[in-house]
Amino acid sequence: MGGMDKINARELRKNLTEAERTLWRHLRLRQFGGYKFPRQQPIGNYIVDFVCLEKCLIIELDGGQHSEQIAYDSERTAWLEEQGFSILRFWNNQVLKEIEAVKQVIMEALGCKSHTPHLDPPPQGGRR
Numbered sequence: 001m002g003g004m005d006k007i008n009a010r011e012l013r014k015n016l017t018e019a020e021r022t023l024w025r026h027l028r029l030r031q032f033g034g035y036k037f038p039r040q041q042p043i044g045n046y047i048v049d050f051v052c053l054e055k056c057l058i059i060e061l062d063g064g065q066h067s068e069q070i071a072y073d074s075e076r077t078a079w080l081e082e083q084g085f086s087i088l089r090f091w092n093n094q095v096l097k098e099i100e101a102v103k104q105v106i107m108e109a110l111g112c113k114s115h116t117p118h119l120d121p122p123p124q125g126g127r128r
Contacts, residue, residue, distance in 0.1 A: 009040045019061050019092035033112035058087045
């Protein structure tokens with residue numbers, strides 16, 4: 001991985017979309033079966049939104065896409081799957097409006113039987 005990938009990933013982590021921030025609040029602090037989900041993680045020549053390396057599970061969030069983006073995504077998806085990753089894709093509005101359903105799909109993909117998250121986790125770097 002080149003230095004530019006690290007810089008791009010760092011910039012992306014600073015500039016999360018509203019949907020990415022929403023999902024991150026639920027993925028951080030190992031709330032899903034204790035699994036870690038780094039965000040904006042470089043894998044090969046690509047940067048994925050969220051990944052659980054232990055389970056080889058990638059979570060991607062999508063907004064509206066142009067045809068060029070769809071072609072790029074299918075090539076990217078094929079390469080990531082060849083590397084052994086499974087990919088869950090959600091539309092941004094699913095995350096923003098149906099977060100409980102999104103969380104259930106993630107739990108099932110992880111093979112977790114029940115979802116026992118932290119109850120109302122504190123904001124990063126702070127307490128109530």
